Amino acid sequence: MKLTLKQQQSLWGYIFVSPWVLGLALLFAWPLGRSLMLSFQRVTDLFQWQTEWVGLDHYRQIFTEDIVFTPVLLDTLENVAIDVPLILVFSLLLALLLTGVGRGQTFLRAVFFLPVVIGSAGVIQHMLSVGVGDQLLMSTLEPLMQGMGAEVDSVVEGTPIQWIVTRLTAIIWFSGVEILFFIAGLNSIPTSLYEAARVDGASPWESFWKITLPMLSPVILLVTIYAMIDQLTFPENPMIKYIMQVGVRGQQLEYASALGMAYFFVVFVQIALVVRIMSKFVFYAGEKS
Template sequence: MRKKRFLTMERRDNYKGYLFAAPWVAGFLLFFLYPLSQSFLLSFSQIRDISIFQFAFQGLNNYRNAFLQDVNFVPLLMGSIRNTLLNTPIVVVFSLFIAILLNRNLRLKGLYRMGFLLPVLLGSGAVMQNLRGNAAVVDFTSGMQGASSGIESADLTGIGLTQQLTMMLGPVAAGYLQTVLNQVSAILWMSGIQIILFLGALQTIPVAYYEAALCDGASEWEKFWKITLPLSMPVVLLVTIYTIIDYFTHMDNSVMVYIIQVSFADFNLAYGSALSWIYFLFVSLFVAAAFLLMRRHVFYMGDK
Protein backbone atom coordinates (compact mmCIF):
# COMPACT_ATOMS: atom_id res chain seq x y z
CA MET A 1 0.00 0.00 0.00
CA ARG A 2 2.10 2.85 -1.26
CA LYS A 3 0.62 6.21 -0.45
CA LYS A 4 3.41 8.71 -0.81
CA ARG A 5 6.53 8.63 -2.86
CA PHE A 6 8.75 10.85 -0.70
CA LEU A 7 10.15 9.96 2.66
CA THR A 8 7.33 9.78 5.12
CA MET A 9 8.16 9.56 8.79
CA GLU A 10 7.44 5.88 8.78
CA ARG A 11 9.70 5.27 5.85
CA ARG A 12 12.47 7.29 7.38
CA ASP A 13 12.08 5.22 10.49
CA ASN A 14 12.40 2.10 8.45
CA TYR A 15 15.94 3.01 7.53
CA LYS A 16 16.80 2.69 11.20
CA GLY A 17 16.50 -1.04 10.62
CA TYR A 18 19.97 -0.88 9.14
CA LEU A 19 21.27 0.05 12.57
CA PHE A 20 20.04 -3.28 13.91
CA ALA A 21 21.20 -5.18 10.86
CA ALA A 22 24.71 -3.69 10.85
CA PRO A 23 26.40 -6.11 13.29
CA TRP A 24 24.99 -9.03 11.37
CA VAL A 25 26.36 -7.70 8.08
CA ALA A 26 29.80 -7.34 9.67
CA GLY A 27 29.61 -10.92 10.93
CA PHE A 28 28.37 -12.08 7.56
CA LEU A 29 31.40 -10.67 5.79
CA LEU A 30 33.91 -11.93 8.36
CA PHE A 31 32.63 -15.30 9.44
CA PHE A 32 30.59 -16.42 6.48
CA LEU A 33 31.13 -14.83 3.11
CA TYR A 34 34.91 -15.04 3.14
CA PRO A 35 35.15 -18.72 4.12
CA LEU A 36 32.22 -19.52 1.86
CA SER A 37 33.87 -17.95 -1.16
CA GLN A 38 37.00 -19.95 -0.40
CA SER A 39 34.96 -23.14 -0.40
CA PHE A 40 33.28 -22.06 -3.62
CA LEU A 41 36.61 -21.50 -5.36
CA LEU A 42 37.82 -24.81 -4.02
CA SER A 43 34.95 -26.62 -5.74
CA PHE A 44 36.29 -25.53 -9.14
CA SER A 45 39.80 -26.72 -8.52
CA GLN A 46 41.98 -29.70 -7.93
CA ILE A 47 44.44 -30.23 -5.12
CA ARG A 48 48.03 -29.80 -6.13
CA ASP A 49 49.74 -29.77 -2.79
CA ILE A 50 47.65 -30.37 0.30
CA SER A 51 50.36 -29.48 2.81
CA ILE A 52 50.44 -25.84 1.74
CA PHE A 53 46.86 -25.72 0.50
CA GLN A 54 47.76 -25.18 -3.12
CA PHE A 55 45.00 -25.73 -5.63
CA ALA A 56 44.77 -25.53 -9.41
CA PHE A 57 41.74 -24.22 -11.24
CA GLN A 58 39.90 -26.97 -13.01
CA GLY A 59 36.65 -25.56 -14.31
CA LEU A 60 33.46 -27.54 -13.95
CA ASN A 61 35.13 -30.95 -13.79
CA ASN A 62 34.16 -31.67 -10.21
CA TYR A 63 30.54 -30.89 -10.92
CA ARG A 64 30.49 -33.02 -14.03
CA ASN A 65 32.00 -35.92 -12.12
CA ALA A 66 29.37 -35.71 -9.44
CA PHE A 67 26.58 -36.42 -11.88
CA LEU A 68 28.25 -38.44 -14.59
CA GLN A 69 30.98 -40.47 -12.94
CA ASP A 70 30.19 -40.84 -9.28
CA VAL A 71 27.86 -43.82 -8.87
CA ASN A 72 27.20 -43.10 -5.18
CA PHE A 73 26.20 -39.49 -5.10
CA VAL A 74 22.94 -39.28 -7.06
CA PRO A 75 21.22 -42.29 -5.41
CA LEU A 76 22.23 -41.00 -1.99
CA LEU A 77 20.87 -37.58 -2.87
CA MET A 78 17.56 -39.04 -4.03
CA GLY A 79 17.23 -41.19 -0.91
CA SER A 80 17.93 -38.22 1.29
CA ILE A 81 15.31 -36.10 -0.46
CA ARG A 82 12.72 -38.88 -0.18
CA ASN A 83 13.36 -39.36 3.53
CA THR A 84 13.10 -35.67 4.21
CA LEU A 85 9.84 -35.34 2.32
CA LEU A 86 8.41 -38.28 4.26
CA ASN A 87 9.65 -37.36 7.70
CA THR A 88 9.21 -33.61 7.85
CA PRO A 89 5.39 -33.59 7.99
CA ILE A 90 5.41 -36.41 10.54
CA VAL A 91 7.86 -34.59 12.79
CA VAL A 92 5.98 -31.31 12.55
CA VAL A 93 2.59 -32.82 13.34
CA PHE A 94 3.93 -35.09 16.05
CA SER A 95 5.83 -32.35 17.83
CA LEU A 96 2.87 -29.97 17.70
CA PHE A 97 0.72 -32.73 19.16
CA ILE A 98 3.15 -33.43 21.99
CA ALA A 99 3.63 -29.73 22.66
CA ILE A 100 -0.12 -29.26 23.04
CA LEU A 101 -0.25 -32.15 25.49
CA LEU A 102 2.70 -30.80 27.44
CA ASN A 103 1.18 -27.34 27.56
CA ARG A 104 -1.68 -28.64 29.68
CA ASN A 105 -1.38 -28.33 33.40
CA LEU A 106 -0.22 -31.85 34.01
CA ARG A 107 1.29 -33.13 37.18
CA LEU A 108 5.03 -33.69 36.79
CA LYS A 109 4.94 -31.43 33.75
CA GLY A 110 8.57 -30.53 34.27
CA LEU A 111 9.64 -34.15 34.27
CA TYR A 112 7.72 -34.95 31.09
CA ARG A 113 9.21 -31.96 29.33
CA MET A 114 12.61 -33.01 30.49
CA GLY A 115 12.00 -36.51 29.17
CA PHE A 116 11.21 -35.29 25.70
CA LEU A 117 14.25 -33.09 25.73
CA LEU A 118 16.61 -35.77 26.93
CA PRO A 119 17.87 -36.79 23.49
CA VAL A 120 18.71 -33.17 22.84
CA LEU A 121 20.23 -32.70 26.27
CA LEU A 122 22.16 -35.90 25.88
CA GLY A 123 23.99 -34.57 22.93
CA SER A 124 22.86 -34.33 19.40
CA GLY A 125 26.08 -36.01 18.43
CA ALA A 126 28.54 -38.14 20.26
CA VAL A 127 26.57 -39.65 23.10
CA MET A 128 23.59 -40.43 20.91
CA GLN A 129 25.83 -42.24 18.50
CA ASN A 130 27.32 -44.13 21.36
CA LEU A 131 23.90 -45.29 22.44
CA ARG A 132 22.75 -46.29 19.02
CA GLY A 133 25.88 -48.22 18.31
CA ASN A 134 27.04 -46.27 15.34
CA ALA A 135 30.47 -44.76 15.18
CA ALA A 136 30.48 -43.58 11.57
CA VAL A 137 29.88 -39.99 12.48
CA VAL A 138 32.83 -39.42 14.68
CA ASP A 139 35.32 -41.27 12.56
CA PHE A 140 36.40 -38.24 10.65
CA THR A 141 36.92 -36.02 13.67
CA SER A 142 39.25 -38.54 15.17
CA GLY A 143 40.89 -38.88 11.80
CA MET A 144 41.56 -35.19 11.74
CA GLN A 145 42.68 -34.83 15.30
CA GLY A 146 44.76 -37.94 15.65
CA ALA A 147 44.58 -40.21 18.64
CA SER A 148 46.02 -37.78 21.17
CA SER A 149 43.02 -35.51 21.58
CA GLY A 150 39.47 -35.36 20.40
CA ILE A 151 37.07 -38.20 20.35
CA GLU A 152 38.50 -41.54 19.49
CA SER A 153 36.19 -43.55 17.38
CA ALA A 154 36.90 -46.69 19.35
CA ASP A 155 35.42 -45.05 22.43
CA LEU A 156 32.17 -44.53 20.74
CA THR A 157 31.30 -47.86 19.26
CA GLY A 158 28.01 -48.75 20.77
CA ILE A 159 27.15 -50.23 24.06
CA GLY A 160 24.72 -52.43 22.17
CA LEU A 161 21.21 -51.25 22.76
CA THR A 162 20.07 -53.65 20.06
CA GLN A 163 21.49 -56.64 21.84
CA GLN A 164 19.88 -55.47 25.04
CA LEU A 165 16.50 -55.33 23.38
CA THR A 166 16.91 -58.78 21.86
CA MET A 167 17.86 -60.05 25.29
CA MET A 168 14.80 -58.59 26.92
CA LEU A 169 12.18 -59.41 24.33
CA GLY A 170 13.36 -62.38 22.33
CA PRO A 171 14.52 -62.26 18.71
CA VAL A 172 11.18 -62.05 16.87
CA ALA A 173 9.63 -59.29 18.94
CA ALA A 174 12.95 -57.51 19.09
CA GLY A 175 13.37 -57.66 15.33
CA TYR A 176 9.94 -56.20 14.81
CA LEU A 177 10.44 -53.63 17.51
CA GLN A 178 13.76 -52.75 16.00
CA THR A 179 12.34 -51.82 12.62
CA VAL A 180 9.58 -49.82 14.25
CA LEU A 181 11.99 -48.24 16.69
CA ASN A 182 14.45 -47.35 13.97
CA GLN A 183 11.77 -45.25 12.36
CA VAL A 184 9.81 -44.09 15.35
CA SER A 185 12.64 -43.42 17.70
CA ALA A 186 14.52 -41.61 14.97
CA ILE A 187 11.51 -39.38 14.51
CA LEU A 188 10.90 -38.99 18.21
CA TRP A 189 14.50 -38.27 18.92
CA MET A 190 14.69 -35.66 16.27
CA SER A 191 11.68 -33.75 17.51
CA GLY A 192 12.92 -32.48 20.85
CA ILE A 193 13.83 -29.05 19.50
CA GLN A 194 10.56 -28.80 17.61
CA ILE A 195 8.62 -29.57 20.77
CA ILE A 196 10.38 -26.73 22.61
CA LEU A 197 9.70 -24.31 19.78
CA PHE A 198 6.02 -25.24 19.72
CA LEU A 199 5.77 -24.99 23.51
CA GLY A 200 7.15 -21.49 23.22
CA ALA A 201 4.60 -20.66 20.53
CA LEU A 202 1.69 -22.05 22.53
CA GLN A 203 2.65 -19.98 25.53
CA THR A 204 2.61 -16.72 23.61
CA ILE A 205 -1.01 -17.19 22.59
CA PRO A 206 -3.05 -14.76 24.69
CA VAL A 207 -5.31 -16.55 27.14
CA ALA A 208 -7.99 -13.93 26.43
CA TYR A 209 -8.73 -15.56 23.07
CA TYR A 210 -9.48 -18.89 24.67
CA GLU A 211 -11.69 -17.22 27.20
CA ALA A 212 -13.61 -15.47 24.45
CA ALA A 213 -13.98 -18.78 22.60
CA LEU A 214 -15.21 -20.35 25.80
CA CYS A 215 -17.93 -17.76 26.19
CA ASP A 216 -19.04 -18.56 22.66
CA GLY A 217 -19.12 -22.24 23.51
CA ALA A 218 -16.32 -23.45 21.27
CA SER A 219 -15.14 -27.03 21.64
CA GLU A 220 -11.51 -28.06 22.10
CA TRP A 221 -11.38 -29.11 18.47
CA GLU A 222 -12.69 -25.76 17.25
CA LYS A 223 -10.32 -23.90 19.54
CA PHE A 224 -7.41 -25.77 18.02
CA TRP A 225 -8.34 -24.96 14.44
CA LYS A 226 -9.54 -21.41 15.03
CA ILE A 227 -7.09 -20.15 17.64
CA THR A 228 -4.16 -22.40 18.39
CA LEU A 229 -3.16 -23.31 14.87
CA PRO A 230 -3.54 -19.92 13.16
CA LEU A 231 -1.65 -18.17 15.94
CA SER A 232 1.18 -20.68 15.93
CA MET A 233 1.56 -20.65 12.15
CA PRO A 234 4.70 -18.46 12.29
CA VAL A 235 6.29 -21.17 14.40
CA VAL A 236 4.89 -23.95 12.21
CA LEU A 237 6.78 -22.29 9.37
CA LEU A 238 9.88 -22.02 11.54
CA VAL A 239 9.68 -25.65 12.61
CA THR A 240 9.09 -26.90 9.07
CA ILE A 241 12.09 -25.03 7.73
CA TYR A 242 14.20 -26.11 10.67
CA THR A 243 13.19 -29.74 10.28
CA ILE A 244 13.98 -29.76 6.57
CA ILE A 245 17.38 -28.22 7.17
CA ASP A 246 18.07 -30.43 10.15
CA TYR A 247 17.28 -33.58 8.19
CA PHE A 248 19.38 -32.57 5.26
CA THR A 249 22.40 -31.35 7.16
CA HIS A 250 22.33 -33.74 10.09
CA MET A 251 25.59 -35.60 10.49
CA ASP A 252 23.66 -38.86 10.17
CA ASN A 253 22.33 -38.00 6.75
CA SER A 254 23.82 -40.36 4.19
CA VAL A 255 24.80 -37.57 1.82
CA MET A 256 26.54 -35.68 4.60
CA VAL A 257 28.37 -38.83 5.67
CA TYR A 258 29.43 -39.33 2.08
CA ILE A 259 30.62 -35.76 1.63
CA ILE A 260 32.58 -35.91 4.85
CA GLN A 261 34.10 -39.20 3.85
CA VAL A 262 35.12 -37.84 0.46
CA SER A 263 36.60 -34.66 1.83
CA PHE A 264 38.28 -35.83 5.00
CA ALA A 265 38.83 -39.58 4.81
CA ASP A 266 39.79 -39.64 1.12
CA PHE A 267 41.07 -36.10 1.52
CA ASN A 268 39.60 -34.98 -1.78
CA LEU A 269 38.64 -31.55 -0.48
CA ALA A 270 37.93 -30.00 -3.87
CA TYR A 271 35.50 -32.71 -4.95
CA GLY A 272 33.95 -32.72 -1.51
CA SER A 273 33.21 -29.03 -1.68
CA ALA A 274 31.74 -29.40 -5.17
CA LEU A 275 29.45 -32.10 -3.78
CA SER A 276 28.43 -29.92 -0.88
CA TRP A 277 27.65 -27.04 -3.21
CA ILE A 278 25.35 -29.21 -5.30
CA TYR A 279 23.78 -30.55 -2.16
CA PHE A 280 23.16 -27.18 -0.58
CA LEU A 281 21.66 -25.90 -3.79
CA PHE A 282 19.11 -28.70 -3.51
CA VAL A 283 18.48 -27.99 0.15
CA SER A 284 18.00 -24.29 -0.60
CA LEU A 285 15.48 -25.17 -3.30
CA PHE A 286 13.50 -27.24 -0.83
CA VAL A 287 13.59 -24.54 1.81
CA ALA A 288 12.48 -21.95 -0.72
CA ALA A 289 9.65 -24.22 -1.89
CA ALA A 290 8.47 -24.81 1.68
CA PHE A 291 8.59 -21.09 2.30
CA LEU A 292 6.58 -20.19 -0.77
CA LEU A 293 4.03 -22.93 -0.14
CA MET A 294 3.42 -21.93 3.45
CA ARG A 295 3.73 -18.19 3.15
CA ARG A 296 0.10 -17.67 2.25
CA HIS A 297 -1.07 -19.50 5.34
CA VAL A 298 1.16 -17.73 7.81
CA PHE A 299 -0.35 -14.84 9.64
CA TYR A 300 1.63 -12.48 11.85
CA MET A 301 -0.18 -10.55 14.56
CA GLY A 302 2.37 -7.78 14.31
CA ASP A 303 1.90 -7.20 10.59
CA LYS A 304 0.15 -4.02 9.69
Protein backbone atom coordinates (compact mmCIF):
# COMPACT_ATOMS: atom_id res chain seq x y z
CA MET A 1 0.00 0.00 0.00
CA LYS A 2 1.34 3.37 -0.96
CA LEU A 3 0.75 6.22 1.42
CA THR A 4 0.16 9.73 0.24
CA LEU A 5 2.57 12.40 1.44
CA LYS A 6 -0.06 13.64 3.86
CA GLN A 7 -0.66 10.21 5.36
CA GLN A 8 3.07 9.60 5.55
CA GLN A 9 3.45 12.89 7.38
CA SER A 10 0.79 12.12 9.98
CA LEU A 11 2.24 8.66 10.52
CA TRP A 12 5.67 10.12 11.22
CA GLY A 13 4.08 12.79 13.35
CA TYR A 14 2.66 10.09 15.61
CA ILE A 15 6.00 8.29 15.66
CA PHE A 16 7.81 11.48 16.66
CA VAL A 17 5.55 12.19 19.61
CA SER A 18 5.05 8.55 20.63
CA PRO A 19 7.73 8.45 23.38
CA TRP A 20 6.12 11.43 25.03
CA VAL A 21 2.64 9.94 24.75
CA LEU A 22 3.92 6.74 26.38
CA GLY A 23 5.36 8.84 29.19
CA LEU A 24 2.09 10.79 29.38
CA ALA A 25 0.17 7.58 30.01
CA LEU A 26 2.62 5.99 32.46
CA LEU A 27 4.06 8.96 34.30
CA PHE A 28 1.24 11.46 34.19
CA ALA A 29 -2.28 10.33 33.32
CA TRP A 30 -2.22 7.11 35.31
CA PRO A 31 -0.68 8.67 38.46
CA LEU A 32 -2.99 11.66 38.24
CA GLY A 33 -6.09 9.49 37.95
CA ARG A 34 -4.91 7.23 40.72
CA SER A 35 -4.08 10.16 42.94
CA LEU A 36 -7.56 11.53 42.40
CA MET A 37 -9.11 8.16 43.27
CA LEU A 38 -6.88 7.66 46.25
CA SER A 39 -7.93 11.02 47.62
CA PHE A 40 -11.48 9.66 48.04
CA GLN A 41 -10.32 6.42 49.62
CA ARG A 42 -8.79 5.10 52.78
CA VAL A 43 -6.12 2.40 52.82
CA THR A 44 -7.20 -0.33 55.24
CA ASP A 45 -4.35 -2.72 54.54
CA LEU A 46 -1.17 -1.33 53.08
CA PHE A 47 0.44 -4.67 52.17
CA GLN A 48 -2.59 -6.39 50.69
CA TRP A 49 -3.61 -3.01 49.25
CA GLN A 50 -7.19 -2.95 50.47
CA THR A 51 -9.00 0.35 50.23
CA GLU A 52 -12.42 1.63 51.12
CA TRP A 53 -14.39 4.55 49.82
CA VAL A 54 -14.60 7.53 52.16
CA GLY A 55 -15.87 10.21 49.81
CA LEU A 56 -14.87 13.76 50.60
CA ASP A 57 -13.61 13.01 54.12
CA HIS A 58 -9.98 13.89 53.37
CA TYR A 59 -10.93 17.15 51.75
CA ARG A 60 -13.14 18.04 54.67
CA GLN A 61 -10.24 17.30 56.98
CA ILE A 62 -7.86 19.42 54.88
CA PHE A 63 -9.98 22.52 54.95
CA THR A 64 -11.44 22.25 58.45
CA GLU A 65 -9.10 20.26 60.71
CA ASP A 66 -5.61 20.46 59.21
CA ILE A 67 -3.77 23.12 61.17
CA VAL A 68 -0.92 23.30 58.64
CA PHE A 69 -2.61 23.40 55.25
CA THR A 70 -4.61 26.63 55.34
CA PRO A 71 -1.93 28.85 56.92
CA VAL A 72 0.77 27.50 54.62
CA LEU A 73 -1.50 27.90 51.62
CA LEU A 74 -2.32 31.50 52.50
CA ASP A 75 1.36 32.13 53.06
CA THR A 76 2.25 30.68 49.68
CA LEU A 77 -0.43 32.71 47.94
CA GLU A 78 0.75 35.86 49.67
CA ASN A 79 4.32 35.18 48.60
CA VAL A 80 3.24 34.65 45.00
CA ALA A 81 1.15 37.78 45.02
CA ILE A 82 4.10 39.82 46.25
CA ASP A 83 7.05 38.14 44.59
CA VAL A 84 5.72 37.57 41.07
CA PRO A 85 5.02 41.26 40.35
CA LEU A 86 8.38 42.17 41.91
CA ILE A 87 10.15 39.56 39.78
CA LEU A 88 8.39 40.88 36.68
CA VAL A 89 9.37 44.49 37.30
CA PHE A 90 12.88 43.61 38.40
CA SER A 91 13.68 41.36 35.47
CA LEU A 92 12.13 43.74 32.94
CA LEU A 93 14.20 46.55 34.39
CA LEU A 94 17.39 44.53 34.19
CA ALA A 95 16.59 43.38 30.66
CA LEU A 96 16.00 47.00 29.59
CA LEU A 97 19.27 48.10 31.16
CA LEU A 98 21.14 45.20 29.56
CA THR A 99 19.88 45.89 26.05
CA GLY A 100 21.18 49.43 26.44
CA VAL A 101 24.69 48.11 26.96
CA GLY A 102 26.86 47.44 23.96
CA ARG A 103 30.07 45.74 24.91
CA GLY A 104 30.08 43.74 28.13
CA GLN A 105 26.54 42.51 27.65
CA THR A 106 27.62 38.89 27.38
CA PHE A 107 29.44 39.05 30.69
CA LEU A 108 26.56 40.73 32.48
CA ARG A 109 24.05 38.30 31.08
CA ALA A 110 26.19 35.43 32.30
CA VAL A 111 26.23 36.96 35.77
CA PHE A 112 22.48 37.55 35.85
CA PHE A 113 21.80 33.97 34.86
CA LEU A 114 24.12 32.64 37.54
CA PRO A 115 21.42 32.22 40.23
CA VAL A 116 19.58 29.76 37.98
CA VAL A 117 22.74 27.71 37.58
CA ILE A 118 23.67 27.56 41.25
CA GLY A 119 20.21 28.03 42.72
CA SER A 120 19.53 24.51 43.85
CA ALA A 121 17.19 23.77 46.71
CA GLY A 122 20.11 22.93 48.95
CA VAL A 123 21.92 26.14 48.18
CA ILE A 124 18.86 28.30 48.71
CA GLN A 125 18.19 26.59 52.00
CA HIS A 126 21.81 27.08 53.04
CA MET A 127 21.83 30.72 52.16
CA LEU A 128 18.51 31.44 53.82
CA SER A 129 19.51 29.54 56.97
CA VAL A 130 22.45 31.86 57.51
CA GLY A 131 20.39 34.93 56.66
CA VAL A 132 22.09 36.13 53.51
CA GLY A 133 19.46 38.80 52.91
CA ASP A 134 20.42 40.58 56.10
CA GLN A 135 24.10 40.05 55.38
CA LEU A 136 23.70 41.76 52.02
CA LEU A 137 21.87 44.63 53.62
CA MET A 138 24.57 45.10 56.24
CA SER A 139 27.50 44.86 53.86
CA THR A 140 25.99 47.35 51.41
CA LEU A 141 24.84 49.94 53.85
CA GLU A 142 27.41 49.66 56.60
CA PRO A 143 30.21 51.69 54.94
CA LEU A 144 27.70 54.32 53.92
CA MET A 145 26.15 54.56 57.37
CA GLN A 146 29.46 54.63 59.17
CA GLY A 147 30.38 57.60 57.03
CA MET A 148 27.34 59.38 58.38
CA GLY A 149 27.99 58.13 61.88
CA ALA A 150 24.89 55.98 62.33
CA GLU A 151 24.11 52.37 63.08
CA VAL A 152 22.57 50.37 60.24
CA ASP A 153 20.12 48.55 62.45
CA SER A 154 18.62 51.61 64.02
CA VAL A 155 18.15 53.45 60.74
CA VAL A 156 16.91 50.65 58.50
CA GLU A 157 14.94 48.55 60.95
CA GLY A 158 11.31 48.32 59.97
CA THR A 159 11.59 50.58 56.93
CA PRO A 160 10.70 49.62 53.38
CA ILE A 161 14.43 49.50 52.57
CA GLN A 162 14.96 46.54 54.84
CA TRP A 163 11.90 44.84 53.42
CA ILE A 164 13.02 45.33 49.83
CA VAL A 165 16.62 44.26 50.32
CA THR A 166 15.76 41.12 52.25
CA ARG A 167 13.15 40.34 49.63
CA LEU A 168 15.68 41.04 46.89
CA THR A 169 17.73 37.95 47.62
CA ALA A 170 14.64 35.81 47.22
CA ILE A 171 13.82 37.61 44.00
CA ILE A 172 17.21 37.30 42.34
CA TRP A 173 17.10 33.53 42.79
CA PHE A 174 14.03 33.45 40.59
CA SER A 175 14.76 36.11 37.98
CA GLY A 176 17.38 34.45 35.78
CA VAL A 177 15.14 32.78 33.22
CA GLU A 178 12.75 35.73 33.24
CA ILE A 179 15.55 38.14 32.32
CA LEU A 180 16.48 35.91 29.38
CA PHE A 181 12.86 35.85 28.19
CA PHE A 182 12.62 39.64 28.37
CA ILE A 183 15.92 40.19 26.55
CA ALA A 184 14.80 37.88 23.76
CA GLY A 185 11.47 39.71 23.66
CA LEU A 186 13.08 43.16 23.56
CA ASN A 187 15.41 42.08 20.77
CA SER A 188 12.48 40.91 18.68
CA ILE A 189 10.85 44.37 18.59
CA PRO A 190 11.72 45.97 15.23
CA THR A 191 13.91 49.06 15.68
CA SER A 192 12.00 50.76 12.85
CA LEU A 193 9.11 51.29 15.28
CA TYR A 194 11.34 53.30 17.61
CA GLU A 195 12.80 55.25 14.70
CA ALA A 196 9.36 56.15 13.42
CA ALA A 197 8.27 57.26 16.89
CA ARG A 198 11.41 59.36 17.26
CA VAL A 199 10.79 61.10 13.98
CA ASP A 200 7.32 61.94 15.23
CA GLY A 201 8.88 63.49 18.32
CA ALA A 202 8.16 60.81 20.94
CA SER A 203 10.28 60.83 24.08
CA PRO A 204 11.92 57.61 25.30
CA TRP A 205 9.38 57.58 28.12
CA GLU A 206 6.50 57.69 25.65
CA SER A 207 7.96 55.09 23.35
CA PHE A 208 8.43 52.75 26.30
CA TRP A 209 4.73 52.92 27.19
CA LYS A 210 3.42 53.04 23.64
CA ILE A 211 5.80 50.65 21.87
CA THR A 212 7.87 48.51 24.23
CA LEU A 213 5.12 47.53 26.62
CA PRO A 214 2.42 46.58 24.07
CA MET A 215 4.94 44.74 21.88
CA LEU A 216 6.27 42.95 24.92
CA SER A 217 2.87 41.98 26.33
CA PRO A 218 2.89 38.37 25.03
CA VAL A 219 6.28 37.90 26.68
CA ILE A 220 4.98 39.45 29.88
CA LEU A 221 2.19 36.89 29.94
CA LEU A 222 4.66 34.07 29.31
CA VAL A 223 7.03 35.30 32.02
CA THR A 224 4.18 35.70 34.49
CA ILE A 225 3.07 32.12 33.98
CA TYR A 226 6.64 30.87 34.20
CA ALA A 227 7.34 32.84 37.38
CA MET A 228 4.12 31.63 38.98
CA ILE A 229 4.84 27.97 38.21
CA ASP A 230 8.38 28.45 39.45
CA GLN A 231 7.18 30.00 42.70
CA LEU A 232 4.44 27.47 43.29
CA THR A 233 6.40 24.29 42.59
CA PHE A 234 10.03 24.81 43.63
CA PRO A 235 11.22 22.18 46.16
CA GLU A 236 11.69 24.63 49.02
CA ASN A 237 8.13 25.88 48.76
CA PRO A 238 6.62 25.16 52.22
CA MET A 239 3.50 23.61 50.70
CA ILE A 240 5.50 21.21 48.54
CA LYS A 241 7.65 20.33 51.53
CA TYR A 242 4.60 19.67 53.67
CA ILE A 243 2.93 17.37 51.14
CA MET A 244 6.14 15.43 50.52
CA GLN A 245 6.62 15.10 54.26
CA VAL A 246 3.12 13.74 54.82
CA GLY A 247 3.38 11.33 51.92
CA VAL A 248 6.92 10.06 52.09
CA ARG A 249 7.87 10.22 55.75
CA GLY A 250 4.43 10.19 57.38
CA GLN A 251 3.23 7.33 55.16
CA GLN A 252 -0.27 8.82 55.03
CA LEU A 253 -0.56 8.07 51.35
CA GLU A 254 -4.22 8.84 50.79
CA TYR A 255 -4.09 12.07 52.76
CA ALA A 256 -1.00 13.20 50.84
CA SER A 257 -2.83 12.52 47.58
CA ALA A 258 -5.76 14.59 48.72
CA LEU A 259 -3.41 17.39 49.76
CA GLY A 260 -1.69 17.18 46.37
CA MET A 261 -5.00 17.36 44.53
CA ALA A 262 -6.22 20.27 46.64
CA TYR A 263 -3.00 22.18 46.09
CA PHE A 264 -3.05 21.44 42.38
CA PHE A 265 -6.60 22.74 42.20
CA VAL A 266 -5.53 26.00 43.83
CA VAL A 267 -2.54 26.33 41.49
CA PHE A 268 -4.71 25.62 38.46
CA VAL A 269 -7.41 28.13 39.39
CA GLN A 270 -4.82 30.76 40.17
CA ILE A 271 -2.96 30.40 36.89
CA ALA A 272 -6.16 30.15 34.86
CA LEU A 273 -7.42 33.33 36.50
CA VAL A 274 -4.23 35.25 35.81
CA VAL A 275 -4.09 34.06 32.19
CA ARG A 276 -7.74 35.00 31.76
CA ILE A 277 -7.25 38.51 33.13
CA MET A 278 -3.93 39.20 31.48
CA SER A 279 -4.81 37.94 28.02
CA LYS A 280 -7.28 40.82 27.74
CA PHE A 281 -4.34 43.20 27.76
CA VAL A 282 -2.08 41.22 25.48
CA PHE A 283 -1.43 42.82 22.13
CA TYR A 284 -0.40 40.59 19.25
CA ALA A 285 1.29 42.31 16.36
CA GLY A 286 0.98 40.69 12.96
CA GLU A 287 -1.01 37.62 12.09
CA LYS A 288 -0.68 35.68 15.34
CA SER A 289 -3.80 35.42 17.44
